[in-house]
Amino acid sequence: MxxxxxxxxxxxxxxxxxxxxxxxxxxxxxxxxxxxxxxxxxxxxxxxxxxxxxxxxxxxxxxxxxxxxxxxxxxxxxxxxxxxxxxxxxxxxxxxxxxxxxxxxxxxxxxxxxGEAFLGAAKGRKNVAMLTLGTGVGSGIVVDGRLLEGHNGSAGELGHLTIPQEQPIACNCGKKGCLETVASATGIRNIYHRLNEDFTGHSTLYDNDYVDSKAIFDAAKAGDKLAISVVDEAAYYIGYACHVLSVTTDPSVIVIGGGVSKAGEFLIEKVTNEFHRLVFQPTNDTVIVTAQLGNxxxxxxxxxxxxxxx
Amino acid sequence: MxxxxxxxxxxxxxxxxxxxxxxxxxxxxxxxxxxxxxxxxxxxxxxxxxxxxxxxxxxxxxxxxxxxxxxxxxxxxxxxxxxxxxxxxxxxxxxxxxxxxxxxxxxxxxxxxxGEAFLGAAKGRKNVAMLTLGTGVGSGIVVDGRLLEGHNGSAGELGHLTIPQEQPIACNCGKKGCLETVASATGIRNIYHRLNEDFTGHSTLYDNDYVDSKAIFDAAKAGDKLAISVVDEAAYYIGYACHVLSVTTDPSVIVIGGGVSKAGEFLIEKVTNEFHRLVFQPTNDTVIVTAQLGNxxxxxxxxxxxxxxx
Known part of the structure; x- marks a missing residue:
């Protein structure tokens, strides 16, 4: 070589x-x-x-x-x-x-x-899945050390997993209710706008000219009720996607990357709790971690x- | 050899x-x-x-x-x-x-x-998934001609995919709302009993001493309204499971087997319709077929x- x-x-x-x-x-x-x-x-x-x-x-x-x-x-x-x-x-x-x-x-x-499976957060693991929560939601699945491509290259398209919801939001792909509409940076803002409609208290987020996903996570960490409810709902959707990855391909590690993952352990802990509520018990040893290699x-x-x- | x-x-x-x-x-x-x-x-x-x-x-x-x-x-x-x-x-x-x-x-x-991928309904296909709808729900996933096992042997456990529902039913695994509770032969009876509570008309199923999933499919095929609503709901859940298989492993063929699959094209057509409502467009060529090898x-x-x- x-x-x-x-x-x-x-x-x-x-x-x-x-x-x-x-x-x-x-x-x-x-x-x-x-x-x-x-x-x-x-x-x-x-x-x-x-x-x-x-x-x-x-x-x-x-x-x-x-x-x-x-x-x-x-x-x-x-x-x-x-x-x-x-x-x-x-x-x-x-x-x-x-x-x-x-x-x-x-x-x-x-x-x-x-990359994360070879040299990052899941270094050395053979069965790994990754959700990249950025402007959209990407995902990739590694099985026995090899990339899962599927019959036409569309394996690992979790961004377009439909999440059954009462008020599904339109996705760029033409469907409604895709994971991307509620778990990307844009998706977290979508949840904020929906929950804000019925929220009656005061939120520190009202002081911001523009509320992005980072502001929502920061406010949630500081105890803001509206922000916490947004993060909790997003964490449920992300945890559900992890459950879907688990019952299909059974990875030992699920890596969460992209801009949203910068919320760190605060988000990972909530996602892990949701995952554990849904997980099929024989495979509850799967761990959820943040990405290490960034861009x-x-x-x-x-x-x-x-x-x-x- | x-x-x-x-x-x-x-x-x-x-x-x-x-x-x-x-x-x-x-x-x-x-x-x-x-x-x-x-x-x-x-x-x-x-x-x-x-x-x-x-x-x-x-x-x-x-x-x-x-x-x-x-x-x-x-x-x-x-x-x-x-x-x-x-x-x-x-x-x-x-x-x-x-x-x-x-x-x-x-x-x-x-x-x-x-077996179905080698010699049955998906003969010669390299990327195949199967749902076996019997007393419970089993599933298996073939990727590039090889069995997907996962990190601890629990890949392809779609029977324990949690389906978000308003009234989730307890599953033998300890969770609530698993696919198995609404898509197996037992699960179809569960849906019947739930929908029957609020049904006000007459159903031909009331003439049966014991209503099993076959009786429900037969009545639905004959036009019974209650039975049709049961089959439609089950078809949505099965179609959703096919969607989950599609966005994760992207099979070219999804095989439906087990006793429930004896309902044949009547069921497959409804499941395919639900699948097409949910599918990520680039992979909408995946076909859903009944198993051929039986037991x-x-x-x-x-x-x-x-x-x-x-």
Whole structure:
């Protein structure tokens, strides 16, 4: 095996590059802006240029792993709305320029889960699931050390798990009541606005010009009743999603990442309590933890993908 | 490879034996009663005796696959309440008597899913899930042609998926509101008794001394309003479970088996409609079908296990 591996996380705003040694230790990282104009055609050249600029000798690179924001099946990118891509074969597009056949691709949320399983909060565990609670909700599932892709690349789409609720909110996907509408940063604001309608007391949140999910968590930690009721409801939904992951794929660790996870133990404890109310007893040893790699989970997981898809 | 394979399905009432050729065609099958007294200790000898009686030459047998009613991890049986077994290593118990090291074991519902994926309703598919709606609800998930076991053998426990409901019913597992309480044969009767309380019209079901799930399906097919409302509610729960399987493991086929599945297309059409209301659009090509192997799914899947765990 050659001494270096690239892990590259292609997002709608920026492309993150990580150069790793063969022990998957990060040697250096950087990022460039994503240019999604013209159906994202310039992304391929931008990636090649940036790699060449940072790599004196391409023959030292074992392979390149990529995470992309859309469904992927057997290294083939089906659709990335944020990049403008449709039916993209990254191996075909990059092989000649990089002089390398070892190019592997996964969905970004799946790859992040793999990163946490390899080197983050679930280090060394073989059966891991991850929920990334950001602007939306992503998820990834690792089974026996391998990424679960499903029959058409849509495994681990917990963001679009329908949660039976009295007042389901419309989701970008066209459905109503998806986990994403009540457990993402946006979703927590949705719950706040709904509960606020019937709330009769005073809330410290009323002093804010703009109430975001961080403000809600901060107020809840300080004892604000309205904020606590919002967090409790969100924790139930997240705990329910963990239960769904448990009865289907039975992970030993469920990792919670994304901006919402910055609420830390305050959130994890509530989610764990909800999970324990729902869990099938023989598998109640599953633990729920916060992510450790932050925004780097994608590059770590992408590099890991090079190792497992030799 | 030797010319024959055994697939053996150990149930609480009977042990089913199937002798297959190397193309996994069934050559002969039979069953014996299960003797679970004395912590199921005599089961091992009963199995060996029955195999020897039906097999002129044990050296012609490539291997033995087993399905057992409890969680299994890497061929190790953790617990089978119905058999009286706890921490049983079937390889250890049978290797010497059968003069064979190739002894593989899986959970019965998982193994049934594998049977339907290899040779039944989902023949040749690599990503398959199965719900067995009998007295309880079992389930199994096949990913890339392999059984999903999870970190402690509890993957595919959809029977204990909690369904958010207004009046959840107590389950044998100690929780309330499990899928099993509303989607098994018993569960469909539970829904009938609940809906009947508020039903004001006349139902043809009132003419029956005992209302079982078959009577409910027959009455619904004949247009009985109460029976239709029971079946519609059960179909929603089963459709929701299919949705949960879809957003987690993304199978191409979901197989519905067990006694309840005898309701056939009448049920499948309603379940499919509910599933399509909930499905994440990129994976709406998943099909829901009835099982084809009936009570033989277990022996087929157990024989298949010998092939995939070489």
């Amino acid at each position: 050659k001494p270096y591996v690239y892990g590259i996380d292609i997002g709608g705003t920026s492309i993150k590059f990580g150069l790793f040694n063969r022990q998957l230790q990060l040697e250096k990282k950087w990022e460039i802006p994503t240019n999604s104009s013209n159906n994202g055609e310039s992304i391929f050249g931008d990636i090649v240029d940036s790699i060449k600029m940072h790599t004196p000798d391409l023959s030292q690179i074992e392979g390149y792993g990529f995470g992309v924001p859309g469904p992927v099946l057997k290294n083939y990118v089906q659709m990335c709305v944020n990049l403008g891509w449709k039916n993209v074969d990254l191996q075909d597009r990059l092989r000649d320029e990089l002089k390398n056949d070892h190019i592997v691709v996964g969905n970004d949320a799946n790859v992040a889960a793999l 780097d989970a994608g590059i770590y997981g992408a590099a890991g993908l090079v190792k497992i898809r030799g | 030797k010319p024959y394979v055994y697939g053996i399905d150990i149930g609480g009432t009977s042990i089913k034996f199937g002798l297959f050729n190397r193309q996994l065609q069934l050559e002969k099958k039979w069953e014996i009663p299960t003797n679970s007294s004395n912590n199921g200790e005599s089961i091992f000898g009963d199995i060996v005796d029955s195999i020897k009686m039906h097999t002129p030459d044990l050296s012609q047998i490539e291997g033995y696959g087993f399905g057992v009613p409890g969680p299994v991890l890497k061929n190790y049986v953790q617990m089978c309440v119905n058999l009286g077994w706890k921490n049983v290593d079937l390889q250890d118990r049978l290797r010497d008597e059968l003069k064979n090291d190739h002894i593989v074991v899986g959970n019965d519902a998982n193994v049934a899913a594998l 033989d799914a277990g022996i087929y899947g157990a024989a298949g296990l010998v092939k995939i765990r070489g």
